[in-house]
Amino acid sequence: MQIDQLYQEIILDHYKHPHGRGLREPFLGEAHHVNPTCGDEVTIRVATDGASFSDISYDGMGCSISQASASVLHELLTGRATGEAFRVVDGFVELMGGRGQVTPDEDLLGDGVAFAGVARYPARVKCALLPWMAFKDAAARAGVDPAAPSSAPSPSAPSSSPSLSTAEAQEAPEVKA
């Protein structure tokens, strides 16, 4: 049954037992995003020294997809070097925009691969993306630049190269559902 692809165990697990939920101090940037069509909400805070994200805390209200997505984001990005974190964001956004045609990179996306099935449900893509878009905003408000993430080296390469020094900020593709 197709619905199982949407509601993977991993997603339900993150929904029922969210990781790192709750807004924490200190933080440098915060963003609150709302999905106006359904009322899902998420607030993301990032704590960063500019080189990595030492904490990503969040709170929200909404469906299993949006809330599990926030939990996965927290798990994947907390502690990461900023450039690397943005590569993960790009990978996730690409997966969500792929209408189910993109093969997810498990090394890059970890539990995020569970959302591959969501990409087949256009109405739910924006639920999955909600925390990720809020994260990008929060990071921008913390003064962290998503430095040319798509030209960055693969995740297995040393994470020293992409950094704040690169001036050209590159926007991740907008995905609309």
Added chain:
Amino acid sequence: MTTIAIPQGMPQYDGVPRFDVEKVRADFPILGREVNGYPMVYLDSGNTSQKPRQVIDAMREHLERHNGNVARSVHQVGTEATEAYEGARAKVAQFISASTPHEVVFTKNATEAINVVAYAFSNAAPGSRFALKPGDEIVISEMEHHSNIVPWQLLCERTGAKLRWFSVTDAGRLDLAPLEELVNERTKLVSYALVSNVLGTINPVSAITARAHEVGAFVMLDASQAVPHMPVDVTGLGVDFIAFTGHKMCGPTGIGVLWGRHELLAEMPPVLGGGSMIETVSMERSTFAPPPARFEAGTPPITEAVGLGAAVDYLTSLDMRAVQWHEKELTAYALDALATVPGLRLFGPNTPVGRGGTLSFALDGVHPHDVGQILDSVGVEVRVGHHCARPICQRYGVPAMTRASFYLYTTVEEVDALVRGLEQVRKVFD
């Protein structure tokens, strides 16, 4: 003196006309389709209704045989198109017991119908009885669709008038206790839903209208969820304006109706300018056609009007009292059935009295989005979200709701499928 023997049962309902729902269903081609491998159970008619073959055929026939522009052609097909368009207007007028077809203005939808009134009011010359100024008040309710909130918020912003509203009780009824205070000498307009698209509540009219007219205020009803489901008699209601939308009453999208009392429409300034709404035009100025043409600038949705006319014929052939009764029985059944679902909280009246077949609810611990998605996976189509009525969701402290809404083709078996689907939802999220 004669004695009257009162028979057993509920004899007062013996005379209610009924129809065979399976026969009705056979008129709706889409009801035969499947969704995700299950027979489709369409419980989203409050959002948009399905269309019977009669409507689809009428629109196709119009396009194939009678297409021309209206009111501006001397040729044969133009004449036929004009007759079809005006014929649809006459059908709609009769359907809602308007005193003349000239009281029926075709719009794009209910939203536009409400906006026409809001903009006509703000276009009114200062001092006219439609003009608003700082200190004036407009009264709506907490259970309105955004289309009956935002146009008035905008009108208030344009004019400096103040927006006020009836609140809603825990049981899902308008709180009329402050009626006298809320509707007062400063009130210029009271606009509210005859039937709520979220709670299903049928709101009272006579007390509010009497008070409004006593203080010289106009009354507008958003009848979008009423006209499709029950007999509506605008003359009997005694209000000034009503709005409704074709696609919720077996008609196509792209056509809605503003009904207004003729003497009011005749005095109101136009909103959109253009072809068909004028009397005479010179380079300096124009004068305007009488209603309804005054409010129908440009080429109207002709085929859609023909479709709406066919929808009205269809509903009339079933008898709106039968439609209403069918939905009342279904609602009674569904209220009982949903009460058996553990963790389900119903928003709105929990008895089938003074309410229609629109049931919104929350399922403990499961977000409506997830409810809707899993129901869809077994073919049950419901609406989830804030239903374009965010304030009423806030009123009940929830960001969103799940809504099942019935229509003349809905069956008790479909209500059962909903209840089974909700079992499925609970299993996934247990």
